[in-house]
Amino acid sequence: MAHSIIIHLTGEHSVIGEIEELPKPMDSIITVSNPRLKDGKDIQYLESEVVQVIWPMHRVNLIEVLEGTDEERIIGFVRD
Numbered sequence: 048m049a050h051s052i053i054i055h056l057t058g059e060h061s062v063i064g065e066i067e068e069l070p071k072p073m074d075s076i077i078t079v080s081n082p083r084l085k086d087g088k089d090i091q092y093l094e095s096e097v098v099q100v101i102w103p104m105h106r107v108n109l110i111e112v113l114e115g116t117d118e119e120r121i122i123g124f125v126r127d
Contacts, residue, residue, distance in 0.1 A: 053111040054079060056102065061085050064100075069112065076101050077110075 049065045054077070056062065064079035082090055082100045089095060 048115075049080070051113040051115065052079070053085065053113065054102070054107060055109040055111075057106050057108055060090075062090065063113075070104065070110070075104055077104060077107060 049067055050069060051063070051065055054062050054064065061084070062079065062082050063085050064082040066077065066079055070077050078099055078101050080099050082093065082097070084090060093100065
């Protein structure tokens with residue numbers, strides 16, 4: 048299951064993309080598919096044909112995980 052994320056890189060604009068699984072504490076890289084800026088524009092320093100980017104984790108400040116649109120929402124107990 049792919050996760051949509053916003054990745055905040057040191058000294059760069061935030062990048063949005065998809066990852067297959069969330070990084071583990073011991074991971075040294077993160078592989079992002081379909082990388083683009085938050086506004087949907089291409090990233091200037093990447094070629095237009097790029098579909099995946101591998102960034103070293105030491106460049107990552109923060110990863111935000113976005114809610115998936117195709118995932119089922121869990122509804123808790125509701126009192127009437």
